[in-house]
Amino acid sequence: MVYRSHVLICNGTGCTASKVPEIMARLEKALAEKGLEKEVKIVKTGCFGLCEKGPIMVVYPEGATYCHVAPDDIEEIVNEHLVKGRIVKRLLLGDKDVEDVAKSLDNVGFFNRQVRIALRNCGVINPEVIDEYIARDGYMALAKALTEMTPQQVIDEIKKSGLRGRGGGGFPTGMKWQFAANQVSDQKYVCCNADEGDPGAFMDRSILEGDPHSVIEAMAIAGYAIGANQGYIYVRAEYPIAVQRLQIAISQAREYGLLGKNIFGTDFSFDLDIRLGAGAFVCGEETALMTSIEGHRGEPRTRPPFPAVKGLWGKPTILNNVETYANIPVILLKGADWFNTIGTEKSKGTKVFAIGGKINNTGLVEIPMGMTLREVIYDIGGGIPKGKKFKAAQTGGPSGGCIPASHIDVPIDYDNLLELGSMMGSGGMIIMDEDNCMVDIAKFFLEFTVDESCGKCPPCRIGTKRMYEILDRITSGKGEEGDIEKLELLAENIKQSALCGLGQTAPNPVLSTIRYFRDEYEAHVKEHRCPAGVCRALLKYFIIPDKCKGCSLCSKKCPVGAISGEIKKPYVIDQNKCIKCGVCMDTCKFAAIEKK
Template sequence: MLRTLNDLKAIKDASLELVTLRNMTGQDYTKKEVLVCGGTGCQSAKSKEIVSLFNSELDKHKISDKVSAHITGCFGFCEKGPIVKIFPDDVFYVEVKPSDVDEIIKEHILGGKVVERLLYKDPDTSELIRTQHGMNFYKKQERVALRNCGLINPEKIDEYIAFDGYLALGRALTEMTPQQVVDVIKDSGLRGRGGAGFPTGSKWGITLRSPGAEKYMVCNADEGDPGAFMDRSILEGDPHSVLEALMIGGYAIGANKGYIYIRAEYPLAISRLRIAIKQAEDYGLLGKDIFGTGFNFEIEIKLGAGAFVCGEETALIHSIEGKRGEPTTKPPFPAESGLWGKPTCVNNVETLANVPAIMIKGSKWFADFGTKLSKGTKVFALAGKVNNVGLVEVPMGTTLREIIYEIGGGIKGGYKFKAVQTGGPSGGCITEQDLDTPIDYESLSAIGSMMGSGGMIVMDEHNCMVDIAKFYLDFTVDESCGKCTACRIGNKRLMEILEKITQGKGEPSDLVKLRELSETIKDTSLCALGQTAPNPILSTLKYFEDEYKAHVHDKRCPAGVCKDLVRYEISELCIGCTKCARACPVSCISGKVRERHVIDQEKCIKCGSCYTACPVKPVKAVLKV
């Protein structure tokens, strides 16, 4: 039980060897540590089995006193997982399989020789890179919110404490007033990372000034954008940072209870949060009379059923109260009247993850990152047609081109970049002409997109932008709470028009209807879900109107995606390998070995299996549109 700040410092000192080991990369040291990515993605690729094998094999070799293996959070380089990092050697192995464990132990741990075949190979130079910081993927990143992910075991509180964990809380409670805490966050320039970008310090200040003896802190972990996994990775890799921030926020606004609202689809994050809460309670860092200051705080986890609309703070509050998750008009804002009518401060996971670091290193340190109006760093889930899929944390002001081509490694397969969607279903498509736009709230808004929570989907020449708009709209139609007519009915009408167009039944008047109805929905919907739902349509119409016209006027899909507007044929360059016929699920391809094959167009379901299976590139199954 930690009663004073000195007790916390004693735990940190006791873990000094751990801190030293993981901070002295590249130096000679008698002990070694093996950290294995334990995020959801890597666990699906057997990283838990890898950890178990390491520990059992280390025991067999009788060196478990000198070498230990642990799980950790996401390293970010998801494209190359599972990842194994060895301290203090600073060796970074990628795409590790359970069958590789024995070789790593014998060659590296016992033999002192790096296993080169498991090192990252630079695609441009073919150089084998042994260190994490030597990879282009990491060179321009600054990890603040993700600072402990890939560095600590998220299920051991002592490791969090070893890296200054709960020190910010201790200092806030013992050395600062609530207003001083608010001022630190306000001076840092931290803005909400959930999408709206409202200044966090101002939100805390409003809640502090709101009258009432009972107030609440709420962590919004209802991350629902397609392709987004920033908050999940933080909770899986560094749950204590969020707990600590909730308590700091609670002290700052005058709250004694916090809620973490998290979707039930995140079982690993939920499990690690529960472990973290129990550990913090056991240490006396969560509960009553924290650090002997008289400050009490408790945290409760509330599971959401996966409704995207519950990411909106008023809908989220209603869900916590046990009501239907529907938004309400503002004012009053939650800071004035939220949970059960009490002042409530709602911050998302990434926003909170920055707080302890700001409290330790100061407002100026954080504000030195970023731009004039957008301070600090931002985490993005980089996905789609890009070589280096993963979590990316960069200073605000970094350009889209830097993220996609330098960190992301460019477009898969050497194809041509077409667009990038930022802000998820609420955002918009950004084209080549705006790739040098700095990433900040104002700049993205100026080109018709938005920061959003941090989803970033890259598309190439094989993506149909009409189909992309339909994909995002289908998502928002399904996720609408149905409370307001504009969103409930209007978005369905938009969806019907898009379906007509992609089926080759569109008319020129449909393009006019898309624009007019989109603007009406934006102006009349109750909450941000409806107000931003037409954004993917409006941005693709703005930049890719020719594709819409091709669908409507010429009845063709230039990208060959819309099935009703495409036809597969096999060219005269067919080598007669029969792979296309074997891959066809409806047996509509005929032909003899070493002779050109033919597709029966009446039977063809246009699934593209033949196109994928054919080994002759680029002429496989030729699209005729």
């Protein structure tokens, strides 16, 4: 069935939460009323990446990209665009005056600087229809591997491509596969780490929601390469849409014989199962993840032996991240040499980042390795809201660190980020402006690791807790001389003695903020002052007498009656009563109140 128009609607988690189910229902109804259901096809897709502008809808053949679509806009889109062929300009993304909207999506700065490999099908295909994945050369790489290549040739190609783990560690994927392939065993396993836990990172969810078959295909290829016939996808139960689409995709692949026995008529058989995680951050650590799949409490164990030697149920196992797998089919089809042309010397290919925080275009972007932070923030991210000054970018989540404004022109790759005291991590990137307090940020991430520590080893269980207590003291104005040094000492000890990656990297946010923003820590400790004006306990609100008109508005709004004075004369805040809620500052029409 060929339709004259395709209407693509983002069904990712973000847009779904913004009334997409209602929009879909209204659209179906409106099309039926106009008798257009055989002419216009509605296509559910995964995330387009521009979550800030969601819900997103793209109408082909014109390629008109509508953003912030509301259920009430549907009637107009159907009547104007789908019936009369007139594009609804007020809903268009980007430059509304451009006559030729046919290429609008590709012409927007947010998209045209990206190189989409792992996200190649997200927002392009319907993830619940296997044929659409196949139309975009899906499962061709598996066919090529099984019929034209030996397992060793597959591993050699991945090694040559220089692909490194996209989940955080950055370990060369080909080497990992080689270790597992070299093991002699009656049973081996292929696992996928979809236990995405970094606050703010959601690229793995997006890939599973938008292109689940790319992961399935890559895991089958991995199975062929190392000699495994069973795989497990460990995904968190908090990703219901991703889990549902994975289940649909797996059953479709089985139906087509792309999973199961004698795939493509060869003697290779491979099947997949899903294991749901309960959402513990530590289960993203490889040994804890496998312990959890085995049905035990998710706690890490010492390495070596590494999973490639002794993994799931004691058998050789490879574990790769979702985004890593999504790269594999493309590498096999287009070749390692092509992949090598993208990226930097030691970091090949692309990386997906979830950009959040103080940035205009919040969303998901895939950039070639080696792009500078400046390009990401200003060209793709659209800059900092309200013209504020960029202060730092936090990468790597609770395991990473900050890149200060002075390093904004450093090319982003694995090694440069490590050198700066941060890390690539899974690709969360939180942009901070001058209003963010770095001590507060460090405290936020440390609080997360304290909560998520599994408790097996004391350095992580007790050490991070003590660090958190010191930070809490500093931010509430009770910092003592020597606190910063204590933090540094504790951090170094935890890094060296914690059992797993979670504990070993937990002090990173503190260490990197001390490294670049020591003056802010010192201001908190020595002067009991928060330079960014965030830490409430250290703030004081004042009325500037010259600016105060004596209108009494703040006095009326103050919830604790801390402001007093005479009409038409400057008012005063009683510091003993003030609870630092900031209501007076928001209320004042003359900007007569300042905090410091």
